[in-house]
Amino acid sequence: MNHLKQIAARLPEYGVDAMLLTSEPGEFYAVGFHGEGVVVVTAGECFYFTDSRYIEAANHLITGASISMTDRSRNYRAMVQEVVDRCGVKRMGFEEEYLSVASYQIWKEGVTPELVPAQKLVNGLRAAKDQEEIELMVKAQEITDRAFREILTFIQPGMTEQEIAAKLQYDMLRFGAMRMSFDPIVASGPNGSKPHAIPGPRKIQRGEFVTMDFGCVYGGYCSDMTRTVAIGEPTEEMKKVYHIVLEAQLAGIAAARAGVPGKSIDAAARKVIEEAGYGEYFGHGYGHSVGIEIHESPNANTRDESLMPVGAAVSAEPGIYLPGKFGVRIEDVTILTENGCIDITQSPKELIIL
Template sequence: MSAIEKLQAFLPDEHTAALVTSEINARYFTLFNYTDGAVLVTKHEAYLLCDFRYIEAAQKCASAEVTVVQFKKLYDTINDIILEKNIKSLMIEEETVTVARLAELRDCLSAELLSDSGLSRRIRAIRVIKNAREVELITKAQRITERALTELLNYVKPGVTEREMSVELEHLIHVYGGERIAFELITVAGANTSLPHGVPTDYVVRDGDFFTFDIGSVYEGYHSDMTRTFAVGHATDKMREIYDVVYQAHLQAAEKIVAGNTTADVDIAARDYIESKGYGAYFGHSTGHGVGLEIHEDPRVYKTDTTVLKDGMVITDEPGIYLPGEFGVRIEDMFLVQGDKAVDLALIPKELTII
């Protein structure tokens, strides 16, 4: 079933339609990236509504499943379809339609608005399972990041700054075909590695530092996410010990990425291992998250989350240990759920590497 067919299956009858106005969801269903329009999905049809600026590109690029309709006034065009198709009720996205937009929709549309239909939630649940094309795009984004990082590592040495490495990496991601960076790149070294979401500074890298890269690219709208922690010049015994605990936790969690397990099983595997080594207090975030058209999307990978893993989900596995004022280590890969052996979407080795 296509994504649109899954959404159509959610519609209770032929008199109810779904109005998708968030840009990301509109792109998801139409495969077309545009703004200021909407997607209207009825039980048997789907319409991509866009204005003059997008019409040519939409007709060329949008999914063959959608009928492209140009509007002068969006709400007039929606009303025309509502009337023609005898639509009585309209589901709207409860998580993204603002209060102001809701008032506007109420004023302008001639169907009853269903503001608590669970449409946003249902779309999140549909998006959580990636098809082959989506997996390919996520993987492509990952390869771009890997190529950029591999080249960057030639330049990482004592004397460079965190910020220089961030700027250079962003440049390389563009050079290798990324449309943009997936989030503000985290390139932190030395004591700054204890900040899970540290911002690159002018700190000058020294021999014996850890250098953490939490990085990702976007390719055709799809994100990638990876973290590697390298040692610059050499690593102390304590650095090696902490690295190994995180590495083993990452591997233990990866073993639990099996269809039928819950995301809690994955988180608990990493968390229990880190706790058993006495560092539980220094692992304060969840083990992972879904990745797709957004860098953080469903499911959450945390001990209280009961999502059952299914084939086609893409989640990260990213435990870490952060010792304030000293250093931190995080190792992260994206995994595709596939039966009882998840596919690691990253190719860059995870063993401790001295650069």
């Protein structure tokens, strides 16, 4: 899988003769290969440069690009300059969101074309997943759902947050994941009020919520999900908050479709929580795009006015966090269509009491 033709087709729109891709996500999106290399896309030809550690794999896996290896006499900049001279490149787009100031200066001094910020060229393409990308994300989510089913039979009072996080990671790997899409979050009891709590030695107790936010990478694409479960009988307040969050998530999913701004999807979910009197306890956005990276654009938050494209993969994750008491978050991943969205997360969302 690669997206070289799609990138090449958008070069005129951004007024550049070539696109330089130096980031790991940009490299993978362009040529479908996880290595350490540089991609140059022109209107007529595409090039991939890497070193001796990856050249054999690159030759085996990459199609649609001329592949060359660096050596002691030719570094990446020299190889890119050869392409510049051969193809007459005057203006070259680059990924300004990934290139450090120091690296930018090195590239600016090492090649002759004008370097033009063109992150939006790639971001716009990555925002709309094609069918092959969606299929990989569905598979990643299936692995994550399966790990959730396993964890429900594993959790016991007295077990630590770290033990649960370790089990989630082990199961996702043994079910076929390449790696985690992020370090799992496992937060029990009062730790649940911290949306990005780090799993620690705290032991799970009866009468508490446990929030688990986790995901994996399959075929280069991420999954992401959160479930909050009760260990023993929850209090009435815990049940109330859980169902408010669930209602908010369902409202956001109902509002999610291509052609609407992310802030409108966020507003639909946020309204439920605010009307229930918990608005001040929902501090983050409703969701973010997911793909090669766990956080991509566009986002479904209070500020993002970008119109969602068909094929956007957007998380649906409202939450309520009560400091010193508990927190609840429920998260699925949805694929946006012209008429609505498809929820690719299959785990149940009703309150589970273990």
